[in-house]
Amino acid sequence: MSDSSTQSGKLPTSNFDVDLVRRYNGSGPRYTSYPTALQFTADFNAKQLREVIDLSNEQLVPDPLSLYVHIPFCSKLCFYCACNKVITRNKNRAVDYLERLHEEISKYGKIFDDDRELVQLHLGGGTPTFLETNQIDRLFSHIGDNFRLSKDLARDFSIEIDPRTVNIETLDCLREIGFTRISMGVQDFAPDVQKAIHREQSSDETLALIAHAQAIGFASTNVDLIYGLPLQTAAGFGKTLNQLLAVRPERLSIFHYAHLPDRFKPQRKICESQLPGSDEKLNILNGAISQLTQAGYVHVGMDHFALVDDSLVSALQDGSLQRNFQGYSTHARSDLIGVGVSAISHIGNSFSQNTKTLSIYQNHLDEGRMPIDQGLRLSQDDILRKRVIEQLMCSTEVNLDKALKGFDCDAASYFADELRNLRPLEADRLIELTSPNVIKVTQKGRFFLRNICMIFDQYLSKKRDLNHYSKVI
């Protein structure tokens, strides 16, 4: 009997199998994109970007737009950080940066057709609230001057908040400016964990901010937590969750800490002997999942949980859920423009990424050039596999025949190797293979979406180095 979820109209609950987690816990991509950024090359340049934008404008019904704005500055370094950021307390650095950011936004505003509505906006970082609220206000207005902002009350305009840099008045201003959602980093409230990761923030102040955001009408507050940090225990993490559940944030993300000190320099400051072992990490995750599901949260996918009336759950149910560089999000089928240093765009069948170096980013714009550094135009094979992987990540079921529709190829033969490689996962009841060529992810399989998707990743089968990626669980 099928235990797949959304297609039967039933919302996914949790079904955590510790033995399976141990067996499947290899390294793999998080599939915020397919192909992943490792496949981007310098062959993709500003000229190609212009071509894909022109093509997207020429569609019979062009997709709406989504804008990601990267603010790289943070005033203090968190030791677990793997983001593109600049640590500084000099607020003047934001002034120069914003000048170039406005210029980049103007450039995109001129290229995209005026009638394409901006339905989604996200300010991420770094720390967007490193900016003063008047700077955020001017940035928002500038975006409105260059794009047709959705007037829908349910528009998805969000900003990442660092609770250490805002107060209740800041939230009032952000709501007034026009943001509808906020996302805040918490990681863990345990004081010894906070000290070990060099990120100390008061639980009382954070909880007061969440409560205030709800009171002044933000449609949702997302809280980011991380498990696998130094000195973490299942009991301590459970206490953090209990504190949060008292204010019931609409969304919770529980990310696995990927300790990759060779790639991310700040992580060399983490004391490795303080990292929890795999059994303790599993206890933390297991405990967290049962606490959240008992409290009425829906397991949207991989690391994301949301209350049943949140738009993320509606998107899961109506097929508009997407996986992008911020994790799970609503508004699939929009063209994503990424502005700011290191930001990634996904327009039509292409990905492109801005330079990751602040000085080069600023120089390019000063010279009147788009700050594109690398990207990728998807091949037909990329497009097919991307469709399959996205559907697995976002709807837990894929009909391979439908995914290949319009491509003049037969699913059973095109994916013959993949279908064979899925058999062991079927035996472990992570998926069900139903006829003809339909893959359903079971509730148990929701924790192994990365493993299931990896079967369809042709770049992994070319034996790329998996050390680039974090552990699956």
Ligand code: SF4
């Ligand atoms: S984790 Fe976030 S707040 Fe901390 S240094 Fe990195 S980008 Fe800045």
